[in-house]
Amino acid sequence: MYEALRKYINSYTSSIISDEEFKYCQEALTPRKLKKRQFLLHEGSICQYSAFIVNGAMRQYTIDKRGVEHIVRFGIENWWMSDRESLIMLTPSLYNIDAVEDCDLLVSTNEQVTRLKEQSPTVGILFQQLDQRSFIANQDRIQATISLSAEERYAHLMEAYPEFVQRFPQAMIASYLGITPETLSRVRKQHYAKE
Amino acid sequence: MEMKIKSIDSGGNSRVGEFLVNRLLPNPNTAAIGPVVFLDHLYPVALKANIPARPSGGHAHPHRGIATFSYVLKGRLEHFDSRGNHATIGPGGAQWMKAGNGILHDEQPLPDTENGNLFHSLQFWINLPSKNKGEDPEYRAVQAGEMPEIILPDDVGTLYILMGEFGCEASPVKTFSKQFIYHLKLNPKSTFALASKDGMEYAAFVPENDVTINSTAVGKSRIVIFENDGGEMIFANSHINPSDVFVFGGEKYLEPTVAQGPFVMNSAAGIADAYRDFFNGKYGTINYNH
Numbered sequence: 001m002y003e004a005l006r007k008y009i010n011s012y013t014s015s016i017i018s019d020e021e022f023k024y025c026q027e028a029l030t031p032r033k034l035k036k037r038q039f040l041l042h043e044g045s046i047c048q049y050s051a052f053i054v055n056g057a058m059r060q061y062t063i064d065k066r067g068v069e070h071i072v073r074f075g076i077e078n079w080w081m082s083d084r085e086s087l088i089m090l091t092p093s094l095y096n097i098d099a100v101e102d103c104d105l106l107v108s109t110n111e112q113v114t115r116l117k118e119q120s121p122t123v124g125i126l127f128q129q130l131d132q133r134s135f136i137a138n139q140d141r142i143q144a145t146i147s148l149s150a151e152e153r154y155a156h157l158m159e160a161y162p163e164f165v166q167r168f169p170q171a172m173i174a175s176y177l178g179i180t181p182e183t184l185s186r187v188r189k190q191h192y193a194k195e
Numbered sequence: 196m197e198m199k200i201k202s203i204d205s206g207g208n209s210r211v212g213e214f215l216v217n218r219l220l221p222n223p224n225t226a227a228i229g230p231v232v233f234l235d236h237l238y239p240v241a242l243k244a245n246i247p248a249r250p251s252g253g254h255a256h257p258h259r260g261i262a263t264f265s266y267v268l269k270g271r272l273e274h275f276d277s278r279g280n281h282a283t284i285g286p287g288g289a290q291w292m293k294a295g296n297g298i299l300h301d302e303q304p305l306p307d308t309e310n311g312n313l314f315h316s317l318q319f320w321i322n323l324p325s326k327n328k329g330e331d332p333e334y335r336a337v338q339a340g341e342m343p344e345i346i347l348p349d350d351v352g353t354l355y356i357l358m359g360e361f362g363c364e365a366s367p368v369k370t371f372s373k374q375f376i377y378h379l380k381l382n383p384k385s386t387f388a389l390a391s392k393d394g395m396e397y398a399a400f401v402p403e404n405d406v407t408i409n410s411t412a413v414g415k416s417r418i419v420i421f422e423n424d425g426g427e428m429i430f431a432n433s434h435i436n437p438s439d440v441f442v443f444g445g446e447k448y449l450e451p452t453v454a455q456g457p458f459v460m461n462s463a464a465g466i467a468d469a470y471r472d473f474f475n476g477k478y479g480t481i482n483y484n485h
Contacts, residue, residue: 044253048474088456090473091212091256111470114455118463 001031004054005106008078013125021120028116029106034058034099040081040107041097047086049107053079056103057167060095061175071176074100074164080130100168150179154187197409198391198426201225204418206236212254214240214304219400219418228398228420229374229445232261232452232459233320236402236416239269242306242314249483250275255301257478258294259469260328260459262321264368264376265290266357268402268439270314271305277479280334287339287378289357291368293323297469297478298332317402317441319376321358325450325461327371341367342378351385352437354378359445374445381406381432381440389428389442397421397444399428404438407431 005025009017017025029052034040041047043063051058058081060073072095075081086093087110108116117124144156154177158165165173174184206219220234221227255275265272266289273283274290277299284290286307292300306312343364345354356366359375373395381387391397398420405414409429413419421428432438451461458469472478 089256090457090470092253109470109474110455111467111474114463114467114470 001054001104001106002026002029004077005029005052008052009122009126012129013122015122015125017120017122021122024116024119025123028112029108032105032107034103034105036099036102039096039098040105041083041086041093041095043094043096044092046090047083047093048109050080050082050087050110050113051097051103051105051107053077053081054104054106056099056105057101058097058099058103059168059172060097062094063096069175070178071172074161074168074172074176076163076167100172145178150177150183150187151190153177153179154184154191158191196424196426198397198428199422199424200409200411201420201422203411203413204420206416206418209235211235211237214238217416219416220398222418225398225420227322227448227452228396228443230322230324230372230448231319231374231376231398231443231445232322232448232454233318234400234418235318236400237304237314237316237318238416239313239315239403241312242270242304244306244308244312246303246305250301250303252301252481252483255299255481256457257297257299257469257473258292258457259297259472259478260294260323260461260465262291262293262323262369262371263300264319264321264358265302266317266319266376266378268315268317269310270307270312270316272316273303273305274300274334274336275303275481275483275485276300276332276334277481278332278334279482281485282336284336284338287342287355289337289342289368291335291337293327293330293333293369295323295328295330295332297472299478299481301481301483315402317400319443320459321371321374322448322452322459324371324448328460328465333369335368337367347387349385350382351387352379352381352432354387355380358443372446372448374443376441376443379430379440379442381430381438383432383435383437386429386431389430391421391423391425391428393423393425394446395423395444396447397423397428397442399430400441400443402439402441404432404434404436406438406440407433408440 058075061071083093174181202224206217209218217236304314343356355378357376
């Protein structure tokens with residue numbers, strides 16, 4: 001379990017984390033298994049954990065008044081899942097986070113992460129990098145969502161995260177792109193016809 | 196001599212619950228003014244007329260290490276907390292809560308039904324000295340009439356002492372270091388000068404109508420940070436209606452400050468403890484049935 005985390009930290013920070021610092025990571029992150037369709041977070045509750053995905057796939061979504069799911073985020077191996085707003089501000093979450101495949105996770109509370117950043121400078125750097133990359137990724141997703149056509153959004157997703165299309169069902173991909181499954185089906189045909 | 200202006204900042208929009216606010220402090224140029232580490236301006240907003248009788252709890256949240264001070268310009272603000280405190284204040288009143296070692300609260304804006312259901316407010320966070328961060332929470336609702344009102348000479352306007360002292364008058368709100376917040380209501384075509392004191396940091400916030408501050412026009416939710424060079428702050432209203440300015444300041448906060456989410460502490464360990472204690476239920480729960 002922890003070897004995946006060690007590899008991830010080393011590659012993300014372009015450094016080699018010392019055994020001593022990594023020992024703190026092992027203390028701060030606890031292994032947890034989640035079966036397909038089990039929840040990490042329920043809407044209305046306060047997000048207590050950030051989860052690092054060692055194996056598996058997850059999604060974060062809202063459910064509107066008509067019962068329709070809107071997926072804001074997917075996560076696969078080496079991604080972190082949490083509702084940052086609820087985790088930091090301690091307000092009830094608007095989101096659900098659940099497992100789309102059986103998952104092996106390493107979970108940590110904000111208390112543990114805060115202490116870990118003090119104990120391990122490498123982890124401090126890791127989280128700074130994560131903040132930057134996640135800001136850029138979110139900006140990119142907003143840009144794509146508000147300015148690209150359905151075809152372009154699909155092409156954009158295929159370019160940025162081709163593995164999502166293999167790991168998540170079509171209906172979830174459509175929800176993530178903000179289009180209907182019918183539109184996605186049409187767009188996919190066009191996309192592959194071009195190739 | 197006019198005090199030099201260090202910066203004028205426009206803040207940045209942020210969403211707090213369902214409301215759009217302008218976050219003036221902290222900003223890229225200034226982390227704090229005296230003990231004030233946070234200032235949000237909740238823009239004037241028309242509330243729905245059918246506000247539920249009790250909040251859903253969806254916006255309840257904890258605090259530790261600060262005192263919160265919510266001042267209402269229009270509408271009313273209802274407060275609930277996990278110590279069983281509950282009160283509603285109107286325009287010119289304030290909700291003060293010393294979070295101390297930890298409390299949950301919820302603030303519910305209520306419409307000014309006579310003025311288009313408007314709500315308009317400010318929220319300040321005051322960093323507590325480390326010796327007060329571990330103390331038990333305290334709460335006080337201050338109604339408009341309880342804020343000392345100073346009629347300024349020559350009919351230039353009125354000064355409300357929201358925190359601290361002015362001359363021989365003092366606000367009923369408790370402070371933990373030398374600090375003040377004044378609400379200055381300038382009459383049309385009027386000017387008021389305020390002298391600075393050594394060792395204090397100063398800022399002025401203008402919510403709406405522009406006011407000329409030390410020869411610079413400032414308005415529409417912008418904040419002026421002063422360079423304390425011993426000079427004066429001169430506020431001039433060139434309009435034919437009254438204009439509002441908030442002047443605040445205090446002794447520099449010298450202890451280390453680490454802030455995250457709703458907590459302001461003196462170390463990262465203090466922040467970690469605050470999150471741990473929240474999930475251990477140390478801040479209690481809010482009973483909305485008052």
